[in-house]
Amino acid sequence: MTTLAPGKALRVAFGEAITELAATNDKIVVLDGDTGSSTRTDIFEKAYPDRFFQMGITEMNMLGMASGMASVGLIPIVSTFSCFIVSRAHDSIRVLIAQPKANVKMMGGYAGLLAGMTGKTHLMFDDVSIMRAMANMTVVAPADEVETRKALAAVIEYDGPVYFRLTRPNTPILFDAGYEFELGKVVTVKEGSDVTVFSTGTQTIRAYEALDELAADGIDVHLVHVPTIKPLDVGAIVAAAEKTGLVVTTEEHTIVGGLGGAIAEALAENSPRPMKRHGLQDVFGESGPNDELLDKYGISTEHVAATVKEFVRAKG
């Protein structure tokens, strides 16, 4: 297995990055839903206490207030757990942020399967599907700390609503310091000729780590990371699919309507190819240690490798 250097959790990179960005952008304010010590907006509060607003446990209100703050020219960065932003405050986002294109940046912390010992309420892995379905919304899921920093800078620069997926555990570093993030563009992580694998968020780390095992089995993977799930880089995705003729998507997210859904839609209309969606299987989560969750729910590095192998053998 290819081993990457250890890195920080995306949430830590987020807390540090917004603090850095605020040094040169006095419109940035942070709204915290009483989770700052977990989602790491505490880093920002220490540096900019006057630009940090504790909203308490009032998610619908918090997202609504963010819209009002954006309407007077501020750039509100709203942070709490993904489940409370996407599910609980959905109506506020739809009515006050998405439709009016309010310049609000929604930081969905603890997204995915690995949200500590929390279980079904907190494990949010239909967030991308839900937010992707909302008109005017941009959806971003970075892979590592480097991309988190670069993507946040781009997202602050962009004028409009953004849902930004953040995860809890420490995450290996995939990208080097010179990496350039472009909103709405995919990143070819590795060129290959046998099968195209599309991945997003921190699942790209697992897809990358599966490459060696697949190579040992004679499978040359073309790995494409999709950090912006909406708007989708359709042209590049079609080209990457056509390059090998076989497509696997993998994500730490339900296969219903997430990255796999988005790519299936794009390919079905433009260039249909045999395709396998790998990810969470239309289920709710449960409490447990990360390694055991990844294993039980079938999205570990080993599962990525096995899924790609089986698909290539069946279709190749």
Place this chain on the structure above:
Amino acid sequence: MTQAAKTYTPEDMAEFARQARVRILEAVKHAGGGHVGGPYSAADMLAALYFGVMNIRPEDPDWPDRDRFVLSKGHSAIALYTMLALRGYFPVEELLTFDGINSRLQGHPDMTATPGVDMSSGSLGLGFAAALGIALGARAEGRDFTTYVMLGDGECNEGVVWEGAHVAARYGLDNIIAIVDHNKLQQFGWTGASVEERITPYTENQLADRWRAFGWHVIEVDGHDIPAFLDAMEEAGGVEGKPVAVIAHTIKGKGVSYMEGNYTWHSKVPTDEEFAVAMAELGETAGGAA
């Protein structure tokens, strides 16, 4: 006080409210749908706000230092549009496009569509949250305008209202004035002694007590008494360190006898005969205000 306050008398405002009620019913009849009861309970207060209270520039609707108004009871949109038209934000004739395809006057307020609409609303409770954000943002940006937000009493059923009420009090937001149009009825509402009867969502003092309990300064006023309402706004503007809730006691459907206190006029299109009676009671000839 503002330039507008010097220009218009309470009698002028009452006349604009009367004209608004005429235009509202014309627009709803023309559209073949829309709300009437709530717009009528709010009309006098809206006339006072737009012609006597708020510091605004209709010729420059996006002026950054303008006072803001958020109609959180967004289903009364036609009342807001009518007042904006009478105040000069867009032609009065445009009111007849209300609820029509491609109209700037959507069924619920859309800040991206209508000049003078400071915030979208329509899902109850959310306009209030946005208004609080405007007020907190104004403070963060060092701007000293006032944000006015109007809620319905039924809207106060929504939990998000009380989330926001709590946060506003925590921040001591004294640059926001919430006006609760306490017209005692909702769309369908709470069953009274029989299924034919609908009763108030909040009994006497209950609404005022709740806002007070959440740390707001509460003023109660007759929402149809324009001089009294202007006094309430002046008092509200002078409160420091606390957000202010003005509980405005009103009558749903105010101004037309058969609509007053009748919940079925929450949203209803008048027949030709009903329309004629309403126009007569509002002091218009049978043809309306054309």
